[in-house]
Amino acid sequence: MPDDFRTLLALVLVFVPLSLLSIGGGASLLADMEHQSVGVRGWTTPREFADLFAISRAAPGPGTMLAALIGWKAAGWTGAVTATVALYLPSSLLVYGAARLWSRWRGSVWHTAVERGLAPVAAGLLMSGGIAVLRTSPGGPAVWAPAVIATVLLLRWPRLHPLALFAASGALFGVVALW
Amino acid sequence: MPAIFVAFSWLGVTSFGGNTAAWLYHQIAQRRQWVTDAEFLSGVALSRIMPGSGGVNLTVQVGQRLRGSAGAVAAVVGLLSGPLVIVVALAVAYTRIGWNPAVRAVLDGIAAAAIGLTFATGLKLLPSGSARFGPLAVTLATVLCVGVLRWPMLPVVLCLAPISIGLALARGRNA
Numbered sequence A: 001m002p003d004d005f006r007t008l009l010a011l012v013l014v015f016v017p018l019s020l021l022s023i024g025g026g027a028s029l030l031a032d033m034e035h036q037s038v039g040v041r042g043w044t045t046p047r048e049f050a051d052l053f054a055i056s057r058a059a060p061g062p063g064t065m066l067a068a069l070i071g072w073k074a075a076g077w078t079g080a081v082t083a084t085v086a087l088y089l090p091s092s093l094l095v096y097g098a099a100r101l102w103s104r105w106r107g108s109v110w111h112t113a114v115e116r117g118l119a120p121v122a123a124g125l126l127m128s129g130g131i132a133v134l135r136t137s138p139g140g141p142a143v144w145a146p147a148v149i150a151t152v153l154l155l156r157w158p159r160l161h162p163l164a165l166f167a168a169s170g171a172l173f174g175v176v177a178l179w
Numbered sequence B: 001m002p003a004i005f006v007a008f009s010w011l012g013v014t015s016f017g018g019n020t021a022a023w024l025y026h027q028i029a030q031r032r033q034w035v036t037d038a039e040f041l042s043g044v045a046l047s048r049i050m051p052g053s054g055g056v057n058l059t060v061q062v063g064q065r066l067r068g069s070a071g072a073v074a075a076v077v078g079l080l081s082g083p084l085v086i087v088v089a090l091a092v093a094y095t096r097i098g099w100n101p102a103v104r105a106v107l108d109g110i111a112a113a114a115i116g117l118t119f120a121t122g123l124k125l126l127p128s129g130s131a132r133f134g135p136l137a138v139t140l141a142t143v144l145c146v147g148v149l150r151w152p153m154l155p156v157v158l159c160l161a162p163i164s165i166g167l168a169l170a171r172g173r174n175a
Helices: A003-021 A027-040 A046-058 A063-104 A109-136 A141-156 A162-178 B002-014 B020-031 B037-049 B054-097 B101-124 B133-148 B153-174
Strands: none
Touching: A003 A027, A003 A063, A027 A046, A027 A063, A046 A063, A046 B054, A046 B101, A063 B037, A063 B054, A109 A141, A109 B020, A109 B037, A109 B101, A109 B133, A109 B153, A141 A162, A141 B101, A162 B101, B002 B020, B002 B054, B020 B037, B020 B054, B020 B101, B037 B054, B037 B153, B133 B153
């Protein structure tokens, strides 16, 4: 068995179980990913892992794209794609099955009640997610201010395009950093 | 189908700071009106209690709702391919030239505003209407337990969701 193939197989063996165990989002995955890629497999040094983590946070997309970077470090582009598929495919298949089952009940009294009942919980989970990101962000209080200002602006002027706000906030931080 | 792919590709490369759900609401529910508020919210709830990334799980559900299995594939591949290329390109740039502090600061600033979008979306989707006090209490309890006290999400949801669904059933009967 060639080494490349062996590495790709190892990536699959690491990320498929993580995909199915990662209830509660990316944060709970981080410790496991670090343990596997630094300790068990030696794909990255602790320092490299911390750097890759910082890069994955800065880039757009789901926070768990860190998996792609670990794959890239281990086996280049094929590794990145392999790790991404291994991490997202199993959980996606599961959710797909649940979504199909769920849509079959559409229109029933129960479906409506569950949908209505889940809505307030979901609104709470959305905001809790925002709080969690704020708490772990490296910027500290400097990040809280623009987050709150952006919230107020978006609620006050719903037609304001969020990307314009993102750009303004990014530019502001950039200027302050260069100062 | 291409429309789904394009919409989710754009969503992927512009969802900074872990706010895929809020951005999806803005782009897919509000602008394109492909899903209703109720569908979006029940999707968010399911996406968080199932294993996997919340944003990806939500995307699978919306894709499935729109065009079945092909829709789900188009949406997820669209969502992930852009960020995959960008994140690896950033890593390559990092190993070649190191972290430019200004670039780093710009990305931090974008992430900060993106969190604002998440809060604004949550607040916009707060329960409304005449019988909103029960649901509002549920939202508040969720934020308190999961967001502030950092209790594990799954037990909290498994405890609050049945209460909230019971309330919704009772309201349905009275109406």
